[in-house]
Amino acid sequence: MRLRNIPRANDVISAHAAVINAPEKQKGNWNEAFGNKHPIHIEIGMGKGQFLTKMAEAHPEINYVGIERYSSVLLRAVERYDALVAGAGEMRGKADATEDSSGTRVVEVSGAAKSLDNIRLICMDAACLADVFAKGEVEKIYLNFSDPWPKAKHAKRRLVSKEFLTVFSKVLASGGTVEFKTDNVGLFDFSLQQAKEAGWEVLAVTRDLHHDEVMSRGNVMTEYEEKFSMMGNPIHKGIFEIGTR
Ligand SMILES: C[S@@+](CC[C@H](N)C(=O)[O-])C[C@H]1O[C@@H](n2cnc3c(N)ncnc32)[C@H](O)[C@@H]1O
DSSP: OOOOOOTTHHHHHHTOTTBOSSGGGGTTOHHHHHTSOOOEEEEESOTTSHHHHHHHHHOTTSEEEEEESOHHHHHHHHHHHHHHHHTOOSOOGGGGEEEOTTSOEEEOOOSOOOOOTTEEEEESOGGGGGGTSOTTOEEEEEEESOOOOOSGGGGGGSTTSHHHHHHHHTTEEEEEEEEEEESOHHHHHHHHHHHHHTTOEEEEEESOGGGOTTTTTTOOOOHHHHHHHHTTOOOEEEEEEOOOO
């Protein structure tokens, strides 16, 4: 997902209370950023934030960190966050959001305000994750509809590559997991192969999440998941546990 460059994105993001601007300073001290010792789950490539905000609402006992590489995309997640906290309820896509003459996005506000104290957001490349979290600080990593990088020469950029699994193993706690969803069969097959080669344990797999009674329990849909399942694409999900070697 790459939105057009939005000049005000960096200013809005850096001034936002939920955004951590110097995340490397929190390394080893994320409990302080949240003011509690709840487990930390992160979503890498959070896009516009539907999954993260819904998970945070449903699980106030978990702290969520959303990571997104592009500021123009993170801006949309920040706007969603603000709308929910202000009482916007569910955002219903572009129809509810218009831009005024200054280019500022105006989101219709109605419904009950939410408390999203258990969310922090970071604009960064996940390749630098180990600069930001200490070993054992993260219990779960969500990868939702990660970019496929179809060319073989770009395989290392895939978030499910062995290279990224090595990065994740530097921050996950013992027994920590990666939960991966995609509609891309080739990328899913690649993830299974990479997890096995990296010595991770494949705990669970479904090739049709929305028709899997067990694995679909508590499933929260992402923006891409809604789009692709509406097109009839089955959603694949794998849960991988960090290896011991
Ligand atoms: C295809 S979109 C999916 C968005 C959302 N997860 C969903 O399911 O609707 C993938 C997102 O991952 C982000 N992304 C890709 N590689 C990343 C990386 N190395 N670090 C952080 N974000 C990344 C992209 O900028 C994009 O917003």
